[in-house]
Amino acid sequence: MAVSRVEIVVPAGARPRAGRWTALARFARKKPLGAAGGVLILVMLVTAIFAEILQTHDPIATDAAATLASPSADHWLGTDHLGRDIYSRIVHGARVSLIVGVASTLLGSVLGGIIGLLSGYAGGNTDLITQRILDILQGLPLLVLALVMSAALGPAVHNVIIAISIPIIPRAARVIRSSVLSIREMQYVEAARSLGVRHLRIAFRHILPNTMGPFIVLCTAQLGSAILVEATLSFLGLGVPEPYPSWGRMLSVSAAEYAQKAPHLVLFPGLAISLAVFGSNLLGDALRDTLDPRLRGS
Amino acid sequence: MKTYVAQRLVIALLTLLGMSVVIFALLRLAPGDIVDILFSTAGYVSPSEKQAIMKELGIDRPYWVQYVDWIRQMLTGDLGKSYRYDQPAWQIIRPLVPVTLELAALSTLFAVLIGVPTGVISAVRQDTTLDYVLRLFSLAGLSMPAFWLAMVIILCLVTWLAWIPPLSYVSPFEDLKLHAVQFLLPALAVGYRSSALIMRITRSSLLEVMREDYIRTAWAKGQTGRVVIWRHALKNALLPVVTVIGIEFAFLIGGLVVTETVFNLPGVARFLVQAILWRDYPIVQNLVMFIAVVVILSNLLVDMLYGVLDPRVRYGG
Numbered sequence: 001m002a003v004s005r006v007e008i009v010v011p012a013g014a015r016p017r018a019g020r021w022t023a024l025a026r027f028a029r030k031k032p033l034g035a036a037g038g039v040l041i042l043v044m045l046v047t048a049i050f051a052e053i054l055q056t057h058d059p060i061a062t063d064a065a066a067t068l069a070s071p072s073a074d075h076w077l078g079t080d081h082l083g084r085d086i087y088s089r090i091v092h093g094a095r096v097s098l099i100v101g102v103a104s105t106l107l108g109s110v111l112g113g114i115i116g117l118l119s120g121y122a123g124g125n126t127d128l129i130t131q132r133i134l135d136i137l138q139g140l141p142l143l144v145l146a147l148v149m150s151a152a153l154g155p156a157v158h159n160v161i162i163a164i165s166i167p168i169i170p171r172a173a174r175v176i177r178s179s180v181l182s183i184r185e186m187q188y189v190e191a192a193r194s195l196g197v198r199h200l201r202i203a204f205r206h207i208l209p210n211t212m213g214p215f216i217v218l219c220t221a222q223l224g225s226a227i228l229v230e231a232t233l234s235f236l237g238l239g240v241p242e243p244y245p246s247w248g249r250m251l252s253v254s255a256a257e258y259a260q261k262a263p264h265l266v267l268f269p270g271l272a273i274s275l276a277v278f279g280s281n282l283l284g285d286a287l288r289d290t291l292d293p294r295l296r297g298s
Numbered sequence: 299m300k301t302y303v304a305q306r307l308v309i310a311l312l313t314l315l316g317m318s319v320v321i322f323a324l325l326r327l328a329p330g331d332i333v334d335i336l337f338s339t340a341g342y343v344s345p346s347e348k349q350a351i352m353k354e355l356g357i358d359r360p361y362w363v364q365y366v367d368w369i370r371q372m373l374t375g376d377l378g379k380s381y382r383y384d385q386p387a388w389q390i391i392r393p394l395v396p397v398t399l400e401l402a403a404l405s406t407l408f409a410v411l412i413g414v415p416t417g418v419i420s421a422v423r424q425d426t427t428l429d430y431v432l433r434l435f436s437l438a439g440l441s442m443p444a445f446w447l448a449m450v451i452i453l454c455l456v457t458w459l460a461w462i463p464p465l466s467y468v469s470p471f472e473d474l475k476l477h478a479v480q481f482l483l484p485a486l487a488v489g490y491r492s493s494a495l496i497m498r499i500t501r502s503s504l505l506e507v508m509r510e511d512y513i514r515t516a517w518a519k520g521q522t523g524r525v526v527i528w529r530h531a532l533k534n535a536l537l538p539v540v541t542v543i544g545i546e547f548a549f550l551i552g553g554l555v556v557t558e559t560v561f562n563l564p565g566v567a568r569f570l571v572q573a574i575l576w577r578d579y580p581i582v583q584n585l586v587m588f589i590a591v592v593v594i595l596s597n598l599l600v601d602m603l604y605g606v607l608d609p610r611v612r613y614g615g
Binding site: 132133139140142143147149151232235237248251266270273274275281 | 312313316317320321324325327430434437438440441442443445446449450452453456457549551552553555556559570571574575577582586589590593594597
């Protein structure tokens with residue numbers, strides 16, 4: 001045989017895929033703040049999953065003998081006006097916040113993403129009309145829209161999720177559309193088209209995977225605002241209904257009446273909300289810088 | 299320029315029309331009708347009574363008739379009648395508008411006062427510890443719920459200064475000082491939150507401008523750093539910031555909704571929440587529409603302002 005040995009030369013820059021851990025370590029070294037945000041989200045995730053193990057008391061059980069207790073060895077973060085353990089309620093609140101936050105972010109981003117993909121790929125009048133409709137949705141303040149939605153749908157976990165996801169749709173559609181617009185003009189798409197691949201298949205199989213970067217950035221950034229909106233809705237009494245312990249509602253019940261006597265009632269749930277949102281904002285910023293250089297600094 | 303303004307106005311009107319459809323449809327999604335909700339405390343409503351009430355409220359008619367009627371009402375400036383107060387809505391809303399406008403203006407002022415200087419410092423000291431601290435500071439503002447921040451501020455005042463802010467609204471004509479304090483605190487809470495976006499835009503836009511040739515020229519002329527940054531660079535860097543302040547307005551109203559509730563200020567936003575909780579739908583519908591008009595007008599105004607501030611911007615057809 002003429003060709004007996006084929007030497008595969010691997011250029012130095014294109015080493016075989018670095019392990020996931022190496023990639024993570026590099027991200028942590030380059031973006032320490034983003035990594036810190038990731039850790040905060042991870043802590044929240046672990047808390048949400050293992051709430052039953054981490055709790056010290058039943059989060060719903062009331063205790064008339066220990067109402068408004070200050071933080072102590074028994075009640076780490078004190079108790080509320082019904083004698084419920086604040087620490088255990090915060091631990092379970094992480095579950096509610098995360099479920100509502102992640103579900104509404106995913107729902108809104110996927111729906112918006114599909115709309116953005118199709119309208120960006122189709123172009124022309126379809127795109128124009130879709131954009132105007134999205135303008136309408138985006139013109140309303142996010143919170144006002146979510147407020148009206150959740151009031152109209154009634155208090156239930158799935159309704160809160162829908163109410164929060166609707167305002168996310170136009171934002172997601174914008175982001176995905178703009179990246180589809182540039183991908184659409186690439187040569188491999190033209191190649192696929194000339195091979196006779198059907199439009200829907202091009203859109204979903206060839207273009208969609210390449211919008212993953214902006215999509216992930218979008219989801220992380222929206223997660224924080226979704227958690228915040230959930231807390232606000234619950235604070236106003238329009239969010240997740242009793243008996244689920246929700247961070248926002250822990251603030252509303254306690255707020256006016258007991259804050260002076262027991263400041264821990266206001267302090268700890270608010271800190272939990274802030275840390276969760278802070279974590280997702282930090283991670284979102286770092287991911288944007290890493291995955292989507294075009295959006296850098298915006 | 300004239301055609302551009304006309305074009306923008308037409309688009310704004312179409313957007314508003316679309317919004318009215320969305321709002322109308324959203325509120326009709328409500329499970330059960332308004333009569334059931336209104337009389338849920340009374341327990342039982344006889345079917346004939348219910349029919350009479352529905353007829354009185356005009357909700358027995360087909361949806362499109364109700365919609366057309368609503369639009370006609372809005373066009374004549376009639377905001378309808380509140381179910382709860384049995385009063386024309388406009389009479390209830392009118393005294394609330396100045397409160398919200400004052401709060402919004404003060405919050406925007408705080409947002410700019412916090413956002414622009416931190417953004418400038420952050421850009422000038424790019425990638426130093428100070429830059430990181432300031433960016434964290436602004437991101438922290440974005441992460442804290444405005445209502446919680448407001449509660450913590452009140453709590454601190456009560457605990458450390460033993461000063462309890464007035465629990466009910468004080469008119470500026472009664473006691474100007476107390477009125478100012480009452481407004482400055484919530485405005486600070488909302489403004490800090492809104493300053494985050496302004497800070498970011500200021501920072502990134504200043505960083506971009508600093509790389510321009512004319513800035514290098516200014517340095518080469520031997521200008522001092524302060525003059526280069528504040529006179530030459532910032533003037534151009536602030537253009538995108540102006541746009542953001544306009545966009546911010548929608549964001550701001552979201553923050554006001556809860557802050558007005560926490561501070562017990564009788565503004566439009568707090569009233570909206572109450573109307574939603576009472577299911578006073580005619581009021582909710584009209585208030586949301588009112589907010590939409592304000593948001594769209596402010597966006598339009600900012601776009602116009604942009605052309606005045608930057609002569610390079612041409613409003614093409």
